Amino acid sequence: MLVSAHSLGYLAQAAGVTVALSLAGIAFGFVIGTLVCVARVSGGPALARLGGAYVSVFRGVPLLVLLLFIYYFLPIVGLDVPALVAAIGGLSLSSGAYQAEILRGALNGVPRGQTEAATALGYSNLDLWRRILLPQALRISIPPMINEFILLIKASSLVSVVGIAEITRVSMNIASMTYRPLEAYVAGGLFYLAINLTLAGLGGLAERRALAGAR
Amino acid sequence: MSWDVLLHYAPALIRGFGVTIACWASGCALGLVLGFAVALGAEAPSRALRAVLRVYVEVLRGTPFLMQLFILYAGGPSLGLRLSATTAGVLGLGLYSSAYFSEIFRGAFAAVPRGLIEAAMSVGMAPFDILARVRAPIAFVAASPPIVNTLIVMSKETVVLSIITVPELMYEMQTMAAETFTAFDAIFAMAVFYWCLVEVVSRIGRRVEKRAAAFLVSHA
Amino acid sequence: MDNDQRMPMSRRTALRLGLAGLASAGFAAGQGTAFADTLADVKKRGELVVATEMQFPPFDISDNGVYKGVDRELIDAVAKELGVKVSYLDLPWTSVLPGLEAKKFDLVIAPVTITKERMKHYAFSVPIAEATAALMKRAGDKSIAKPEDIAGKTVGGQKGTAQLAQLKEFAAKLGKPVEVKEYVDNNQSYADLAAGRIDASVNSLPNLAYAAAQRPDAFAVVTPPFGQPTYFSWVARLDDKTLMDAVNAAIVKLDGDGTMAKIQKNWFGQSMALPTTVPEPAI
Numbered sequence: 001m002l003v004s005a006h007s008l009g010y011l012a013q014a015a016g017v018t019v020a021l022s023l024a025g026i027a028f029g030f031v032i033g034t035l036v037c038v039a040r041v042s043g044g045p046a047l048a049r050l051g052g053a054y055v056s057v058f059r060g061v062p063l064l065v066l067l068l069f070i071y072y073f074l075p076i077v078g079l080d081v082p083a084l085v086a087a088i089g090g091l092s093l094s095s096g097a098y099q100a101e102i103l104r105g106a107l108n109g110v111p112r113g114q115t116e117a118a119t120a121l122g123y124s125n126l127d128l129w130r131r132i133l134l135p136q137a138l139r140i141s142i143p144p145m146i147n148e149f150i151l152l153i154k155a156s157s158l159v160s161v162v163g164i165a166e167i168t169r170v171s172m173n174i175a176s177m178t179y180r181p182l183e184a185y186v187a188g189g190l191f192y193l194a195i196n197l198t199l200a201g202l203g204g205l206a207e208r209r210a211l212a213g214a215r
Numbered sequence: 216m217s218w219d220v221l222l223h224y225a226p227a228l229i230r231g232f233g234v235t236i237a238c239w240a241s242g243c244a245l246g247l248v249l250g251f252a253v254a255l256g257a258e259a260p261s262r263a264l265r266a267v268l269r270v271y272v273e274v275l276r277g278t279p280f281l282m283q284l285f286i287l288y289a290g291g292p293s294l295g296l297r298l299s300a301t302t303a304g305v306l307g308l309g310l311y312s313s314a315y316f317s318e319i320f321r322g323a324f325a326a327v328p329r330g331l332i333e334a335a336m337s338v339g340m341a342p343f344d345i346l347a348r349v350r351a352p353i354a355f356v357a358a359s360p361p362i363v364n365t366l367i368v369m370s371k372e373t374v375v376l377s378i379i380t381v382p383e384l385m386y387e388m389q390t391m392a393a394e395t396f397t398a399f400d401a402i403f404a405m406a407v408f409y410w411c412l413v414e415v416v417s418r419i420g421r422r423v424e425k426r427a428a429a430f431l432v433s434h435a
Numbered sequence: 436m437d438n439d440q441r442m443p444m445s446r447r448t449a450l451r452l453g454l455a456g457l458a459s460a461g462f463a464a465g466q467g468t469a470f471a472d473t474l475a476d477v478k479k480r481g482e483l484v485v486a487t488e489m490q491f492p493p494f495d496i497s498d499n500g501v502y503k504g505v506d507r508e509l510i511d512a513v514a515k516e517l518g519v520k521v522s523y524l525d526l527p528w529t530s531v532l533p534g535l536e537a538k539k540f541d542l543v544i545a546p547v548t549i550t551k552e553r554m555k556h557y558a559f560s561v562p563i564a565e566a567t568a569a570l571m572k573r574a575g576d577k578s579i580a581k582p583e584d585i586a587g588k589t590v591g592g593q594k595g596t597a598q599l600a601q602l603k604e605f606a607a608k609l610g611k612p613v614e615v616k617e618y619v620d621n622n623q624s625y626a627d628l629a630a631g632r633i634d635a636s637v638n639s640l641p642n643l644a645y646a647a648a649q650r651p652d653a654f655a656v657v658t659p660p661f662g663q664p665t666y667f668s669w670v671a672r673l674d675d676k677t678l679m680d681a682v683n684a685a686i687v688k689l690d691g692d693g694t695m696a697k698i699q700k701n702w703f704g705q706s707m708a709l710p711t712t713v714p715e716p717a718i
Contacts, residue, residue: 010499059364060413062371064529065406072533073399098364105360108428109326143322144361147276147315151368154279161530163486165500168279173497173525176490176622179650182290189278189286196277211325285626292630377619389619393595396553398532 007174008187014170015191021166022153025091029152032092033099040100041107042125051100058097064158066090071162087159095152102148106141107133139210146203150196167191217397221404224391231387232408238301238383239373242308243366249309250316257321268317275314281375283311288379304376312369319361323354356427363420367413384408473541474677483514484540486524486531490622493645493702494546494564494667497525505641506544506669508698509563509689516685528620532557535672542682546667548597549716558676560669561683562709564699568598568605568662569640571647573628574655582661585635587611591624592637600718601662602637629653639667641703666714687711 040051058066071086081089110133118128157168165173171188175181221228256268275283284307291298298306327350335345377386384405392401477483487506489497496503502523514521524540535543535557548566549559570590572579579585586609592599594617606613616633618624624636625646636643640660647654671679689695696706 006499013500056414056417057410059367059417060410061406062374062409064374065402065409068402068530068533069406072530072537072539075537075539098368101360101364105357105364108360108424109323109357111328112432140322140326140357143318143325144364147318147361147365150276151315157279157281160527163524163526163530163534165525168281169525169527170497170500171282172622173489174499177492177496177498179622179625179646179653181622181626182286185282185285189282192279192282193274193277197273200273200277207325289626289630292632378623380616380618380623386619390594390617392529392532393593394550394552396532396556398536398556402529402533 028092029095032096036100245309246312249313253317254320323358562666569660
């Protein structure tokens with residue numbers, strides 16, 4: 001038997017942890033990403049600069065370092081963060097920077113003439129965003145967003161540094177115990193694949209519906 | 216911070232950073248070419264080809280680089296594929312990133328307004344010309360921020376190469392950490408190295424983005 | 436124009452200030468809390484929090500989420516001596532030392548070898564096991580019968596370990612040069628041994644004996660061990676002298692009353708004598 005049924009249960013449990021943490025990271029990351037993107041595109045020079053700095057820092061610092069910083073360095077300066085908060089916080093802060101950039105790229109893909117036309121037609125700024133820019137940007141951004149979500153699910157393996165056992169960590173534990181790393185990694189990989197295929201499937205569905213709506 | 220320790224290991228760390236950049240750049244170059252080809256192939260009339268490419272993308276995208284690289288490097292020899300650590304690292308990164316790049320190109324192609332393509336067809340442009348002069352330029356503008364994003368993501372994935380003994384930054388950093396038991400120094404040094412790399416890449420990315428947008432406006 | 440010139444300067448200053456802040460905080464983490472009494476805290480809490488990387492059999496194993504191994508049994512016995520409960524954390528090695536600094540736990544029970552450089556940063560316990568360097572080959576590889584046979588071959592080991600250092604020393608005395616490949620983790624070295632990329636793996640004898648016993652189809656230990664006797668210890672913060680003294684007293688007592696020998700027989704198949712004082716580091 002390559003990987004025992006017992007180990008599969010252990011892996012399935014870890015997969016639950018991976019999914020829960022990633023979903024939280026994606027959701028909070030989307031809120032952060034939207035805010036940062038709007039700030040950069042139409043928030044005036046000060047906010048745009050702040051948004052730019054946010055992206056620069058949180059995209060530039062590896063997630064591993066960010067997690068270690070939140071969980072192990074903040075307590076030294078007097079701010080003790082629980083492991084779960086550190087894990088979700090790190091994932092969200094990092095993903096927010098990437099999602100902001102994706103939304104910004106998608107906005108660039110909306111033909112400029114539409115903004116001019118909407119302004120000429122007397123659309124308010126809010127209506128312009130709500131009815132013209134955001135819906136199109138979201139549609140364009142579906143494939144890169146799914147890309148980013150999948151990356152986040154895999155990057156969530158790094159939360160093992162705060163002591164949370166997720167798929168990668170558990171695969172490695174099994175590998176070291178059984179001295180059969182190949183089998184353990186293949187098993188772990190299949191769990192990731194199942195999660196990500198589900199996500200890609202949902203993404204494909206969303207993309208088709210958005211396209212149908214656009215016609 | 217133990218500055219003396221960092222100073223002592225600085226030559227090795229800088230050499231490692233060079234290896235990181237070399238592996239990252241060659242892996243991503245391979246990934247961009249493969250990814251573009253896969254995105255074009257996804258429009259092929261053959262259903263079988265489309266299905267194969269779909270599986271290619273989903274498997275490479277859906278599993279972690281760590282596991283792929285380990286399977287390629289440690290599992291390869293049992294299939295007669297015996298690669299050096301660096302070759303396996305670059306090839307692995309190329310395959311892995313190609314899945315992401317192909318999705319970006321696919322999404323960007325879809326963003327090209329249908330009317331433009333129809334217009335190009337109606338004036339009798341050849342399919343290749345439509346690709347080279349209409350679809351690719353517009354798609355590239357939409358794709359450039361996510362490409363830069365992915366390049367940045369991939370730069371950080373290179374730390375995984377350390378497990379198969381590619382002497383990149385993480386590998387050298389681990390030597391320092393293991394020999395001296397310095398806790399935070401290695402982490403902060405990593406952060407500084409990577410932040411520099413990412414800053415440079417995003418600056419170049421922004422410039423390309425602006426140029427591309429300007430190109431599009433001037434040719435519209 | 437004026438503004439443009441001032442911006443980068445203030446940014447640079449900010450960076451410098453930031454780095455200075457980090458430096459002083461790091462300094463404080465290392466040496467600042469000289470009057471910490473972790474032992475009193477542990478007793479008050481009634482709980483000793485320990486961390487290790489559970490990927491180092493037979494010392495640390497996560498058997499489908501259940502912590503097992505030499506370290507587990509020994510720390511349980513030590514905690515009983517101290518009259519407290521234990522809770523265990525499984526952390527990747529990257530975060531074990533930062534976690535110790537951040538006081539997320541009291542003691543690192545990952546077995547490590549004392550070196551002079553390491554002693555500058557951390558306190559080490561009396562030996563908890565022998566760490567003498569030995570070699571492991573592929574099962575059925577007849578070209579290696581004794582340690583000297585690695586001459587002209589490739590051997591892998593984990594970076595920064597005492598075993599790797601001893602291998603280099605040993606190899607230098609052989610007739611033909613030995614190619615040494617350094618890994619971030621022993622488990623990768625075993626994988627490359629199985630894949631045929633290297634001819635032998637170096638590690639401590641207890642680790643290798645356990646690995647070969649688990650996978651007799653793949654691995655075999657090369658006897659005898661080649662290195663001079665070295666030992667594994669546990670790690671605490673440099674200023675936690677009271678805690679380390681109490682842990683050491685407990686280990687010495689367990690060594691005397693036969694508990695240690697029982698644990699050793701259980702996991703190594705034999706017992707071994709250990710020094711009862713912290714040894715002088717050889718490297």
